[in-house]
Amino acid sequence: MIQVTGLTKQYGPRKAIDNLNFDVKRGEIVGFLGPNGAGKSTTMKIITAFTPASEGTVVVNGHDVFEEPIEVKRAIGYLPENPPIYMEMTVSDYLEFAARLNQVPKNLLKRQVDWALQKTNIGDVRGRIIGNLSKGYKQRVGLAQALVHNPAVLVLDEPTVGLDPKQIIEIRELIKSLAGEHTIILSSHILPEVTATCGRIIVINHGKIVAEDTIDGLTLRLKKGLLLQMTVKEAHAEGLAAIRAVPGVLGVAATGPKLVIDLAPNQGEIRDLVARAAVEKGMGILEFGSEKVSLEEIFLQLTTTESDTSLIDPSSKGVTS
Amino acid sequence: MKASNVWTIARRDFRSYFNTPVAYIILALFLAIMGYMFFNMLAYFNEQAMNYQTYNMGKAMSISEGVIRPLYGNMNVILLFFTPAITMRLFAEERKNQTIQLLMTAPVSLTDIVCGKFLSAVLFVAVMLGATLIYPAVVMIFGNPDVGTIATSLLGTFFLTCCLLATGILFSAMTENQIVAVFLTICVNFLLWIISWSAYSAGPVWSDVLMHLSLINHFMPFSQGIISTPDVIYFISFIFLGLFLTHRVLDSYRWR
Numbered sequence: 001m002i003q004v005t006g007l008t009k010q011y012g013p014r015k016a017i018d019n020l021n022f023d024v025k026r027g028e029i030v031g032f033l034g035p036n037g038a039g040k041s042t043t044m045k046i047i048t049a050f051t052p053a054s055e056g057t058v059v060v061n062g063h064d065v066f067e068e069p070i071e072v073k074r075a076i077g078y079l080p081e082n083p084p085i086y087m088e089m090t091v092s093d094y095l096e097f098a099a100r101l102n103q104v105p106k107n108l109l110k111r112q113v114d115w116a117l118q119k120t121n122i123g124d125v126r127g128r129i130i131g132n133l134s135k136g137y138k139q140r141v142g143l144a145q146a147l148v149h150n151p152a153v154l155v156l157d158e159p160t161v162g163l164d165p166k167q168i169i170e171i172r173e174l175i176k177s178l179a180g181e182h183t184i185i186l187s188s189h190i191l192p193e194v195t196a197t198c199g200r201i202i203v204i205n206h207g208k209i210v211a212e213d214t215i216d217g218l219t220l221r222l223k224k225g226l227l228l229q230m231t232v233k234e235a236h237a238e239g240l241a242a243i244r245a246v247p248g249v250l251g252v253a254a255t256g257p258k259l260v261i262d263l264a265p266n267q268g269e270i271r272d273l274v275a276r277a278a279v280e281k282g283m284g285i286l287e288f289g290s291e292k293v294s295l296e297e298i299f300l301q302l303t304t305t306e307s308d309t310s311l312i313d314p315s316s317k318g319v320t321s
Numbered sequence: 322m323k324a325s326n327v328w329t330i331a332r333r334d335f336r337s338y339f340n341t342p343v344a345y346i347i348l349a350l351f352l353a354i355m356g357y358m359f360f361n362m363l364a365y366f367n368e369q370a371m372n373y374q375t376y377n378m379g380k381a382m383s384i385s386e387g388v389i390r391p392l393y394g395n396m397n398v399i400l401l402f403f404t405p406a407i408t409m410r411l412f413a414e415e416r417k418n419q420t421i422q423l424l425m426t427a428p429v430s431l432t433d434i435v436c437g438k439f440l441s442a443v444l445f446v447a448v449m450l451g452a453t454l455i456y457p458a459v460v461m462i463f464g465n466p467d468v469g470t471i472a473t474s475l476l477g478t479f480f481l482t483c484c485l486l487a488t489g490i491l492f493s494a495m496t497e498n499q500i501v502a503v504f505l506t507i508c509v510n511f512l513l514w515i516i517s518w519s520a521y522s523a524g525p526v527w528s529d530v531l532m533h534l535s536l537i538n539h540f541m542p543f544s545q546g547i548i549s550t551p552d553v554i555y556f557i558s559f560i561f562l563g564l565f566l567t568h569r570v571l572d573s574y575r576w577r
Contacts, residue, residue: 080419082419086418086420102427
């Protein structure tokens with residue numbers, strides 16, 4: 001349904017996102033997880049044809065966003081970070097406008113508006129001025145706007161921000177109920193949010209994909225998998241390749257003399273093989289240790305640490321590849 | 322460009338004028354000022370006409386020349402200051418509230434959006450000008466003005482105002498700040514208005530160019546009952562240029 005290939009967006013010298021690659025299948029719910037400023041919104045803006053990419057392509061429903069933006073926009077319902085609502089309009093007028101903009105045929109306008117109102121549970125405020133509604137209602141009006149033309153793809157940027165716990169559960173249920181016939185990408189910086197709704201998670205940080213897996217796979221891998229830290233005298237390509245070649249090693253990332261080696265689950269006993277590979281290639285081990293990390297922990301690190309002092313350097317490739 | 326998309330956008334923006342105090346304030350103030358002007362012009366014309374009659378000073382001034390022409394001439398000046406208030410919010414507010422994302426991610430073209438927004442402002446101006454028809458109506462009840470002159474004056478005012486709106490929509494697209502949009506619009510429109518002033522000191526070629534650029538110079542024939550093609554072409558190309566630049570400005574934001 002959605003194919004993202006080599007996607008890069010540059011703002012001046014800064015890369016907001018850097019070479020993203022992922023696919024979303026029809027009917028899937030994919031969660032975009034990452035701290036603020038990770039590039040989630042930028043990616044979504046490119047997918048919805050709001051901003052053009054600097055490099056790379058996005059194909060939605062068989063249409064390239066750059067070549068056929070109108071077709072792509074027709075297939076997508078988009079809820080931006082700040083719901084794009086007109087404060088002076090009533091809820092039903094606003095939804096009718098959104099439906100018209102999205103080319104809903106005239107005879108279906110009322111039906112679609114009613115359906116969106118009912119789905120997002122805001123029928124009781126349909127006649128109210130949006131500006132007078134509470135934050136939670138405004139958010140749901142924004143969501144109703146994304147739904148109103150029953151799009152094949154839903155792109156939801158932080159859909160539950162500003163809602164109270166009860167509403168959050170309702171919205172999550174709603175999103176889950178939409179899976180199957182709709183393909184959904186939602187972003188969040190809240191871990192439980194994506195684990196509650198998404199079938200698959202893409203963890204993104206500093207504009208790069210750090211991990212991509214199902215919830216179970218990711219949890220399993222991060223709970224049971226080991227990250228080895230190694231400080232060597234001299235890191236060189238030959239040595240790194242030798243470590244990579246050890247069966248059970250998923251990836252090696254080098255930041256200067258510091259290496260982070262990612263092991264597959266239950267492969268703790270290959271540590272000696274890793275060490276031997278490093279020594280045989282003459283890299284000279286100064287320090288060697290390991291640490292278990294859970295998804296929550298890796299995420300905490302992603303959100304709270306600077307990249308240059310980070311245990312897992314997210315700007316270097318290959319941590320989980 | 323798709324007419325139904327343009328209409329969808331125009332309709333929402335037009336309604337939004339009336340859902341906020343903007344429309345009522347603009348209409349009320351505009352009509353109050355125009356009413357005041359009309360009353361005084363009529364009173365002055367009355368006095369003049371009586372003087373002519375009393376002292377038999379030859380052919381009296383016609384009511385078209387004495388009331389209608391200055392009425393519409395002044396209306397254009399007033400509109401110069403009122404139109405920025407109509408256009409300022411069109412894009413500046415959308416960008417500030419980020420509602421522009423709704424339009425930009427809907428399956429409509431940027432041309433649809435620009436034309437829809439422009440159309441809403443034009444419709445609002447049509448309402449304003451429609452309300453001023455009361456003045457010629459009063460004149461027609463009590464006098465015998467030239468209907469043709471009224472019609473061309475109205476048409477000329479409409480064209481000129483659309484030009485003012487085109488500048489306004491451009492500056493509204495350029496900034497998120499509505500105050501900035503207002504001041505830029507007034508200043509640029511005013512400069513284009515009086516650009517012919519420097520024609521007197523400019524050389525022969527430049528003098529023609531400057532005279533031709535001036536907004537008000539193209540309105541003058543209309544107020545005399547003349548519709549000339551070059552003036553109409555000037556107005557239409559002015560509007561087209563304004564909307565085209567707006568389109569380019571909005572498109573360029575997507576790339577940043």
